[in-house]
Amino acid sequence: MGPSGTGKTTLLRLIGGQLRPDHGQVLVEGQDVHRLSRRELYRLRRRMGMLFQSGALLTDLNVFDNVAFPIRENTRLPEPLVRNLVLMKLEAVGLRGAVSLMPSELSGGMARRVALARAIALDPMLMMYDEPFTGLDPITMGVIVSLIRRLNDALEMTSIVVSHDVAEAGSIADWVYLISEGRVMDAGPPQQLRREASDWSRQFLEGLPDGPVPFHYPAPDYLDDLMGGDTR
Amino acid sequence: MGPFQRLGHAALGVLERLGRGHLFLFRTLLAMGTLVRRPGLLVRELYSVGVLSLLIIAVSGLFVGMVLGYQGYITLVDFGAAEALGTVVALSLVRELGPVVTALLFAGRAGSALTAEIGLMKATEQLSSMEMMAVDPYKRVIAPRFLAGVISLPLLAAIFSAVGVAGGYFIGVGVLGVDAGAYWSQMQASVDFREDVMSGVIKSLVFGVVAAWIAVFEGYDATPTSEGVSRATTRTVVHTALAILALDFILTGLMFGDI
Ligand SMILES: Nc1ncnc2c1ncn2[C@@H]1O[C@H](COP(=O)(O)OP(=O)(O)O)[C@@H](O)[C@H]1O
Ligand SMILES: [Mg+2]
Numbered sequence: 001m002g003p004s005g006t007g008k009t010t011l012l013r014l015i016g017g018q019l020r021p022d023h024g025q026v027l028v029e030g031q032d033v034h035r036l037s038r039r040e041l042y043r044l045r046r047r048m049g050m051l052f053q054s055g056a057l058l059t060d061l062n063v064f065d066n067v068a069f070p071i072r073e074n075t076r077l078p079e080p081l082v083r084n085l086v087l088m089k090l091e092a093v094g095l096r097g098a099v100s101l102m103p104s105e106l107s108g109g110m111a112r113r114v115a116l117a118r119a120i121a122l123d124p125m126l127m128m129y130d131e132p133f134t135g136l137d138p139i140t141m142g143v144i145v146s147l148i149r150r151l152n153d154a155l156e157m158t159s160i161v162v163s164h165d166v167a168e169a170g171s172i173a174d175w176v177y178l179i180s181e182g183r184v185m186d187a188g189p190p191q192q193l194r195r196e197a198s199d200w201s202r203q204f205l206e207g208l209p210d211g212p213v214p215f216h217y218p219a220p221d222y223l224d225d226l227m228g229g230d231t232r
Numbered sequence: 233m234g235p236f237q238r239l240g241h242a243a244l245g246v247l248e249r250l251g252r253g254h255l256f257l258f259r260t261l262l263a264m265g266t267l268v269r270r271p272g273l274l275v276r277e278l279y280s281v282g283v284l285s286l287l288i289i290a291v292s293g294l295f296v297g298m299v300l301g302y303q304g305y306i307t308l309v310d311f312g313a314a315e316a317l318g319t320v321v322a323l324s325l326v327r328e329l330g331p332v333v334t335a336l337l338f339a340g341r342a343g344s345a346l347t348a349e350i351g352l353m354k355a356t357e358q359l360s361s362m363e364m365m366a367v368d369p370y371k372r373v374i375a376p377r378f379l380a381g382v383i384s385l386p387l388l389a390a391i392f393s394a395v396g397v398a399g400g401y402f403i404g405v406g407v408l409g410v411d412a413g414a415y416w417s418q419m420q421a422s423v424d425f426r427e428d429v430m431s432g433v434i435k436s437l438v439f440g441v442v443a444a445w446i447a448v449f450e451g452y453d454a455t456p457t458s459e460g461v462s463r464a465t466t467r468t469v470v471h472t473a474l475a476i477l478a479l480d481f482i483l484t485g486l487m488f489g490d491i
Binding site: 045069073115 | 365
C-alpha cells in the first residue's frame with residue numbers, strides 16, 4: 001500500500017521483468033529476474049499472473065478467447081480441454097454465462113473478473129494485482145476482494161495486491177508493506193500495523209488530510225504570492 | 233538552453249529514434265520465424281491490410297489511368313503519335329505512378345490504421361499484458377502486421393497499374409478513338425519486362441518494407457495516451473510520404489544509371 005505515484009505499479013513491473021532496475025536485484029523463487037535470458041524470463045512469466053489496472057483484455061477477442069489466449073499460446077492442449085479449462089476459470093469468477101460477450105459489452109467490474117480468470121488460466125504460483133479495487137461499486141468490490149482471497153487459498157498461490165484502499169486490502173492481507181517515495185515505511189500484519197504505526201503510516205491508514213505529508217504542495221510564501229511577488 | 237544546445241538536443245533525439253527504429257526492425261525480423269509455424273496470424277493481417285485496401289487502390293488506379301489517357305493523348309496527338317498512348321500510359325504506371333501512388337494511399341489507408349491499432353493496444357496495456365502472459369508481442373502482433381504490409385504493397389501496386397492501363401484504354405480507345413490494336417501492340421512492343429516491370433516491382437518492394445516498418449514502429453513507439461497515439465498516426469502518414477518520395481528519387485536515379 002502507498003499513495004499514488006510512489007512506484008507501486010513500477011514495482012510490479014520490475015517483478016514481472018518488464019522494467020529493468022538501475023541497481024538492486026529482484027528475486028522470484030531464488031531466480032534473479034533481470035539476469036535471466038529471454039527464454040528463461042518467458043518461462044518464469046508462465047508461472048506469474050498479473051491483473052492490470054485497466055484489465056487489458058484483448059479487444060478483438062471475446063471473453064472465451066481472451067481467457068483461452070494464454071492457454072493456446074503457451075500449451076498444445078487439445079481444444080476440448082482448453083474449453084473445459086476456460087469454463088472452469090470463468091466459473092471461478094462467476095462469469096461462465098458471459099463467454100460469448102465482447103470486452104466492449106462488459107462493465108468495468110466484469111472486465112476485471114474476466115481479466116482475473118485469464119490471469120489464473122495457467123495456474124500461476126504468483127499473482128500480482130494492480131489496484132484491483134479502484135473504480136468499482138461496493139458490491140463488485142466485495143466480490144473482487146473475496147475472489148482474490150479465495151483464489152489465493154484454492155490455487156495455493158502467493159498474491160501481491162497493490163492498493164491504496166486501506167480497509168479492503170487490510171481485510172484480506174496476511175502482511176502489509178507501506179511504501180512511499182520508493183522506500184518501505186512500515187511492514188507487518190494489518191492489525192499490528194494499525195496499533196503501532198509511525199506518524200506517517202497513521203496518517204495514511206486513517207486518511208488524515210494533514211500530517212507528515214503536508215496538505216499543501218510546496219509553494220512560495222502565501223502572502224508574497226498574493227501581493228504579486230512574481231507573476232507567471 | 234541556448235540555440236546550439238537546443239539544436240544538438242533535437243539532433244540527438246532524431247538519432248536516438250533512428251537507432252530505436254533499427255533495433256525494432258531487427259527484433260521484428262527475428263520474430264518472423266513464428267509465421268512459418270502459424271501462417272494463420274499472417275493471413276488475418278493480409279486480409280485487413282491488403283484486401284481491405286483493394287477498393288481504394290482499384291478506384292484510384294482507374295482514375296489515374298483515365299487522366300493519363302487524356303493527358304497522354306493531348307501531347308501525343310500533336311506529334312501524330314496517338315497510337316503510342318498505350319506505351320505512355322503503361323510506362324508511367326508501371327515505372328512510377330503505380331508504386332508511388334499506391335504507397336502513398338497505403339500509408340493513408342493501411343499504415344495509419346496499423347499505427348493506431350498497435351498504439352491503442354499499447355495505451356490500453358494489451359501489449360504489456362501479453363508480455364506477462366509469456367507471449368512475445370513482436371511475434372504475435374508486430375511481425376504478422378509488418379510482413380502483411382511488405383507482401384500487400386507490391387501486389388496492390390500491380391493491381392493499381394493493371395486497372396490504370398484499363399482506365400487509359402477506356403479513355404484512349406473508347407472516348408478519344410485511338411485504335412485498339414495499336415494501344416495494346418505498341419504497349420507490348422515497348423514495355424520491357426526486365427527494365428520497366430522489374431524496376432517497378434523493386435520500387436514497390438522497397439516501399440512496402442519502408443511503409444510497413446514506419447507504420448508498426450510508430451504504433452509500438454507511441455506515447456501510450458490518446459494524444460500520443462493521434463500524433464503517432466499523423467507521423468506515420470507524413471513520414472511515410474516523405475520517405476517514399478525521397479526513396480523514389482534515389483531509386484529512379486540508381487536505375488536510370490543502368491539504362
Ligand atoms: N523507483 C523508481 N525509480 C524511477 N522512477 C520511479 C520509481 N518509482 C516510481 N517511479 C516513477 O513514478 C511514476 C509513478 O509510478 P507508478 O509506479 O505508476 O506509481 P503508482 O502505481 O504507485 O501510482 C512512474 O512514471 C515511474 O516511472
Ligand atoms: Mg499505479
